[in-house]
Amino acid sequence: MRISVIAVGKIKEKYLKDGIEEYRKRLSRFCDLELIEVEDFRAPEGLSDAQEQQVKSRECDNILKRIREGSTVIALDIRGESLGSEEFSRRINSFFVSGTSHITFIIGGSLGLDDRILSMARVRLSMSKLTFPHQLARMILLEQLFRAFKIMNGETYHK
Incomplete structure (x- = not known):
């Protein structure tokens, strides 16, 4: 089983890097995990709808x-x-x-994902009604994947 996570932007905070690395290690017994970071584009407050779409389109490419x-x-x-x-x-x-044999999760940047990605997705998954920074979403996704594999294998994991 192969899982890729493609995410916009780089992780900067040490605590997130450490958490992501911990879940990467835990997941290694269940799947081949690939974490891919792609360039994010500056999206300051006050962009027009057209400018926001242009940023999402470049990230999508x-x-x-x-x-x-x-x-x-x-x-x-x-x-x-x-x-x-x-x-x-x-x-x-x-x-x-x-x-x-291969699942790819895609995490967009601060503006979300371009419609081209959303339309090709087999599943569109919301992590919560709460809003999370997209960098934190990576760690949460990896934790949930680890939990999912534990459940699949009938192993205990705290609820």
């Missing part, structure tokens, strides 16, 4: 270059489907059981 052919794409989107941990685990497992 970079993301599209990194998606491997044949991979199942899951886009993190605030307007997406909200799943509990058990349902998330079942959904991930169903992809692998049905023959999918």
Whole structure:
């Protein structure tokens, strides 16, 4: 099983880097994990709708270059489907059981994802109704993936 996480921007905070590295280690016994960072583009407050779309489009171009052919794409989107941990685990497992060998999660920048990414996604997933910084979303996603694999394997994990 191969999982890629393509995310816009670099992680700067040490505590996030440490947390991401910890979950990368934990996930290594369940899957081959690839973390890919693509360039983010400056998006100051007060951009027009057209300027915001231009930023998302440039970020999208970079993301599209990194998606491997044949991979199942899951886009993190605030307007997406909200799943509990058990349902998330079942959904991930169903992809692998049905023959999918590679899943790519995509985390956009501060403005979200371009419609080209959203339309190609097999699943649009909302992490919460709460708003998280997109850098923190990476660590939360990896924790939820670890939890999902523990559930899939019938292993205990705190609730």
